[in-house]
Amino acid sequence: MDKMKDIEWAKINKDVLGSLESPRMIFWVVLAVCSLLVAAGVAAEAYQYNEGLGVALMNRPHFWQLYISNFIFWIGMSHSGTLLSAVLLLTNADWRKPIYRFAEAMTLFSILTAAFFPVIHLGRVWNLYWVMPYPNERTIWPNFRSPLLWDASAIFTYATSSALFLYIGMIPDLAICRDNAKGWRKKLYSMLSLGWMGRAREWLAFRKTYVLMGCFLVPLAVSVHSIVASDFAMSIMPDWHITSFPPYFVAGALYSGCAAIITLFVMLRYIFKFEEYMTVDIMDKIAKLTFAIAMVWNFLNFSEYASIWYSNDMYEKEVLIQKLIGPYWPVVWGMLLCSTVAPFAMAFEKFRQNMWAMFVLSIIIQLGMWLERFQIVSPPLASNHEPWTWAVVWPGTVQMTITAASFGWFTMLFLIFCKVFPSVSMYEVKELVFHHRRVSARSEIEDLDKEKEEALRAQEGVA
Amino acid sequence: MRKKNLKFLFALYEDFDRARDAVAELKILDLKETAVEDIELYSPIEHPEVEEILGEIHQPIQRFTFFGAITGAICAFLLVAAAAQSMFTVQPQGGKAVIPIPADLVITYEGTILFGVWITLLGFFVYSGIPRRLTRLYSRKVSEDQIGIEVQVTPEHADAVRSTLEKSGALEIREV
Amino acid sequence: MSRNTWSRRTFLKAMGLGGAGSALVLSGCGDTDIINEVDLEVRKEKVEPQVDPQDFVRPGIAMFYASTCQQCPAGCGIHARIRQGRVLKLEGNPASSVNHGRLCPMGQAGLHGHYNPDRLTKPMIRKGGKLVEVSWDEASDTLKSKLGRKNSKLAWLSGAISGHHAALIDAYLEAAGSKNFFVFDTLPPAVGHATNEEMFGSAMPRYDFDKAELIVSFGADFLATWMSPVHFPTQYAKFRKAPRGTLVQIESKMTLTGANADRWIGIRPGTEGYLALALASLLAQDSEYASRVPASVADELKGVDVDAIAKLTDVSVERMHHLHHMLASKNPSLVLSGPSAEGVEYGSETARAILLLNVMLGNVGKTILPRSEAPFPNLTPRMGGWSEAKAFLDGLDSGKYDTAVVFGTNPIYQAPEFMHADKAFSKAKYRIAFSMFPDETTMACDLVLPIHSYLEDWNTTMPAYSPEDGYLGLQQPVMNPVFGEGSTRSFGDLLLEQVKVLDPKFKHWKNYEAYVIGALTTMKPALINPPKPTVPGQTEAEGFKQGILSDGFVHMKVNKPKAIRAKVETVNLPKPPQQDSSYPFRLIPSPRLGLWDGRHANIPWLQELPDQLAEVVWDSWIEIHPKTAAKLDVETGDVVSVKSSKGSIKVKVAVFPGIHPEAVAIPLGQGHTEYGRYAKGIGVNPYSILEPKFDAKTGELATYATNVQVTKVADRGPIVTLAHGDLVLENGSNSQAGRKIVKTVTARQFDRTEEEG
């Protein structure tokens, strides 16, 4: 397979900076579609705001539905970005370098998308600010017992931290842009690059900071989805109140996130012509990683089923049965098909190294994970403690529209980012190349030494 | 420490090894006024070994981080327990404590990380010396693929230094 | 909340609707610390002080007034809660022996009849074929010209009626020289009354549930729709206390009573009488029981073929023997006969067969107690029945009567197609309706007079089933007319005007209030300890008036009833008619506690109150046994066409286990073509397709005797039940899925633990 070639640094700059100028036509098409979706979503939300939440066709007992599943889905997607950049950073995995930038961007934007849903799904959105802890004359505060509050704080922390992480990591590249850009871009970049000149002390401080932040981000990321999981685990609903939910959610998050990275990987590679940087080799590595995580997730999923089955708790067992043969069976079986069976394709090298195959697979996996989020939320409500209230509801048009809009919103933000900021970290790629050179140079020197020795031995032999 | 009427020289090299040799030779020159601090090295990527030639650069950012994390923890817990729950008009709930440790720990945890990250950033700015405006001698080649060396010397030594730099294969030399 | 005891409320001046609750929660407490928010709040509302209040009237403090419920003929005593001149809530009157401070859903919902947005507020006269609103002057002139004269061809149809309304109508008709007073109310069991009259000498003897150890009810739904929906449940509660009485319900469609029975026996529709006979014959084998009936009867009974009856009734012989055993062992017992048993061509015989059991078991005099004759017969309740409705309609049809007056009933909606009520009405020369709502009959009349609701008007009522003789419920206005003076008027006043014209005796009554109070005052010597003045300085009259009104009822002295003795003659049930194979199912028009016979279909609360058994709201449905449903290949929600020889209707299916496979049941109450926004156009009216079958003896319409065929016409549509209608999971809403929601213990355990406890 093709490893990353020795590329001229100047060329690196040229290629990456080029991506800011001239993407393929498809870029604009996608962008247009996304903004349309967003517009539709806004309209739907306005309608719901005026009429009341009933138009979303939720009811009793289905107080929560698609909005919450989307919330989990997007939060989940954000995780792998941090995983790739922070974890692989701390473990010095070289191959992360060309791809971590857009992974982080993905993290940030999926959080921003996720943050919408708790708001949209409030009954009285106009009172949202009561959820924030601000001192008021009534000494009424948000209730910090509520996992929703934990969500709020976790998401806030996560959003800000990962935004910072993304930004700090981008400063040297911004400097490069500054040096090459003109017009408004010039102004923008010189403002953002804070006068970075690549002096030794800057580099050292930069590296330290970057690693320190990385250290924070890993536990943060884990905590965030555990807390989202606790929305359910802390409740009393059958099949929500499950101890293994936090790890289960984290695994699922990483899983869907990696799938998302693969998708974007292929997209960017095509749109911005990054073939040289986003090599098949890297894809192969990501695929392996994804496969591993997929297995972890599957294990947790089935162990959950098993624990319910063997615990033989009346309520949870009922839900499990309803999941598998009840009215929601298409969702559950669809999930199992997409997220449990499909990933085994990645066991084959040929498959791993076929970009478009991986692209399709990644989409399938994400669909599966989206279904997984739906089947976490709805079926337990459908067959809850109280048989009398058992009911089935399928999300209506409003919910579906807003869901679609969220995908549009995310993609839109992401594409705009890639258009404005270098989506491949130039300086890190340079380091990558630099180290390759070092290695090759050292090996050459070693070869020379060998020849010398042999020559000497020959002389001795003659003498 | 910076004196008046100093001269600034800025040389560009095509790779790090050359730049390193140049610095070595400057040292050999042994000019009283030229301390190591007066030599600044610009590079497009990080070179950890730079400290070997320029000497130790002291940047205790981790202290900031530590301090930030502690403050975060304390502030978050105070906000939740003291400010909110103990002053809450209707906090008591059947069967549950007013100040529940597990719940508050979660918030504390997040607070720790939040402050940790932010104050680390502060440390970064303090020690990296940015934000600042670009030096007049800065060349955009540095951000591309060349290594720059900035030396500040008293006028009488300027020529010696310049020649040294040229000898060690500078592609371009600027001065003010 | 002080219960106070005052009568008239000229001072009741509504204080504007600014009262605390009645505005929406618009802004939460979060907004209130923004000051200009406060400015917005200010001066939104007016506060109008009363002009000249009595000193016990305090804004913000509730008061209670005693009155009598008119939602059904049961005549329960009520207390109305008043705040700022508005009646907010109705509670039962604890002192009333009818309902002991309790109230049924319909009684609670009286408020929505009273405040109903579809109430008539202006008199209407038919001009050029359609009704137009006119002034009261014009209306009352017309009324005088039509009623204020002698007219022997005037026919008066009213719903079940009693008390001084009845008395006044009598007085009027006498003065007007008309003998055509018809009373029509669908639910009161006319056949049963007749049979009681014949056997026990009173249409409605007193029942002592409390004493009975066993109640065997042949379709008498006494917990819901059998005459007194509150009184019998209160008795039932006593009956169920330890030692707990046993209830066996025998009917083809499970009623609310059946749902609470210890044993519900699904019998083939229309064969209740035969089962009764079989039981009688089993009893007759024992000389003790046989001795209680004339020898001739006993001999006949011995001849009854039990096995044949078992086949006929679909009740196993074992079960009959078990019943016989219970009847023999539990003493005293009580056997009731209800409309679903009596509603056939041989209804009277059936009822007699059933009541015969009481005689044989010696319940008469133990659990069935005599009545003493009423001191004021013209106040006693008149329940009427289908026969009178038919007579009235036929009279109109044949031109025997030229002027029709309708009050408190709705024949055009109730009467089956074959009676052609609307045609009969159109034949009458002039039609007058005293009505609160634009119901079908009202809208077919020429002169429509909007009358007060029972919460705005004076009246007295005698309960359809009175637990004690001589009980007269009083009804007083608890608030000023909702739509203000000059909109609705009191029926009593309107009629009294006419009587005054014809009969000088009535001249001195200022208005109906004066008439009622006057009448009561004249009754004073006949009352059991009439109230005395309580407040110093009160005159005797004032004291009396205040006293009786604060009680909400009066007790009249009655002389001791003479011992009850049952008159028994041979029961000869005809051979049951062969089931016509083209109409394989028996249609059961089942009344609901709630919509009653359809008069409450315009009350939102009752439309939204789920049916107690099918749990359906806002709709009509047909109940079909799962087995039959499987045969017909229909499931809940499918639309079927129900066809009798007299017409057909389309209705949604609700598969329902508590019904005999050969019967289908459609609830009463829906299918209005008029009657306001909440009733119009919802569901169907099963009465409309009844066949012209009548009880041979009394001439009552046999409402449970119609045979129908059922065919599927459309696939599953939404049917709205308490458990979310078509959202319901397949196994939801019927099964407890292993949760301990409702658990059952046996009566034996119950008695043991209760006696210990």
Added chain:
Amino acid sequence: MALKRMLENWSDFRKDDYYDDTPYMWGMAIDLNNCIGCGACVTACYAENNLPVVGKEHYSRGHAMHWMRIERYWDDPDGNTDVDIAGKPDIPFDGHHDNSNDPDAVTFPERGAHYIPMMCQQCNHAPCEPVCPVAATYHSPDGLNTQVYNRCVGSRYCGNNCPYKVRYFNFFNFWEDLPHPLEMQLNPDLSVRDKGVMEKCTFCVQRQRAAKDAAEDAGHPDYVEDGAVQTACQQGCPTQAIAFGNLRDPNSEVSKLWREHQVKLNHYEQEKDEDIRGYRVLEDLNIEPSVMYMDRVRDTEA
């Protein structure tokens, strides 16, 4: 100041049962032997508590707002529908009947229906309370499980977390087109809820308030005589199946019933003598409901 307060009251703030010493703990006891499922309580609740009539459409979507509902089951917890086969001898009451063996058997629920009135059980360890992000629902000193409409932002977490699903959410503004003069019936003692607000049974808190007010005038603010407060459903019930009162008052009817039927607070498994009827629905979830039910009774020899 805040810090001072926290430190000083630390032990208090860490106490689990914060309201141990308050004078009231409202509770209910419902006798299913008496309940006939007529629905008087439901209508009474509509009348007393300003409940909106949602109409057919909304009802079918599960947006009904009845705070109190009567559930009707055809089987008992063990799945017995107590049916007999017409024309066949009785089957034992407790045995589970299976009529699959003969196809033409006709089965009826011959022991009638299982009715149970279900309203907010005012749990003392209410799952709905801790999850509200704005503390709009909390535990009142009277042992009530409150819902403050003004504070509610409509996250509906409480509704999810309620095992009985007796919290009702205003999915629309059901009052918008309330025709005159129906609004004249609205009870001014409590608010009319707007869209986006969760609401639930309050044990008629407005009546409790009135009674307490009277008690305070009478000079004993911390004691309300038994029977001075009647909930609307209790007052309406034709068979007097519902008893309501103060569980802290040992002489109140309701606490007598609780004692008689051996149901104790703070126990999620009651140790009871044989055949004692008292139980609380779903009490094994350890949520401490304040409503005790008494088993339905059937004469199985009939």
Added chain:
Amino acid sequence: MWQKAKALNLYKLLGHRGLMLVMAAMLLSAGTAWADDVSNAKQPIHFPHYIHAGKFKINCMYCHTYARRSKVAGIPPVAKCIGCHKHIPAVRNKPRIKKLFSYWKRKEPIPWLKVHDVPDFVYFTHKRHIRRFIFQDGRPTQQVCGMCHGDVKTFVTARKIRPLTMGWCLSCHRQFQGDSDIGKPMPAKRWMIPVAATDKPVMQVEYPQPAVLDPEHPKTMTHSEIKRMSDRLPKKIRDHLVHAPHDCWKCHV
């Protein structure tokens, strides 16, 4: 009012930098929060409180007769006005008196505009407050009423001079909720209305007064003194005061 409430929290939350900032911002934004005077209510009759309550020193409860018996104070019924005024021929020809009598003749209620209007979902009972402060503590009537309604005896028609917001209610109800809130004389002091000379207490007081509500020496007391005093208060009163804010359902349903 607004500023004060924020100030309280500032005080409570001292040492918390983040919140300090937030509150500073809030204080700034609270610029003209005093504009709370709605004296321009166009009432049907320009009723002179300053004559009735001021000049003639009529006890508030003589006209607002329901205040001590019901949750609403009640606007005096027309009959009440007439009752006196038909014996005062002197003013009989004044236009507003004429207007009054014209209402009386038509037996019409006077359509007063509501000035003191708490939000619709708030339950406030006059009775409890009157009983507590006038009949139990034996305070001068005008002082007690004045706490919420201002110095009415100087008004013409009533004006709203308190925001009547939740925080404002609490600022009084929190007086004795735990130590931390003890000793903020400011609110009470600010409400104190100079009492008319003749407006004597209704009855004698048998226990020490909570200082913060004491018109005589509000600001001369230190926290510790106030604390000591409140400790000497009968438990019932303390509980009563403490209890109130601990249950939203006291006021909101």
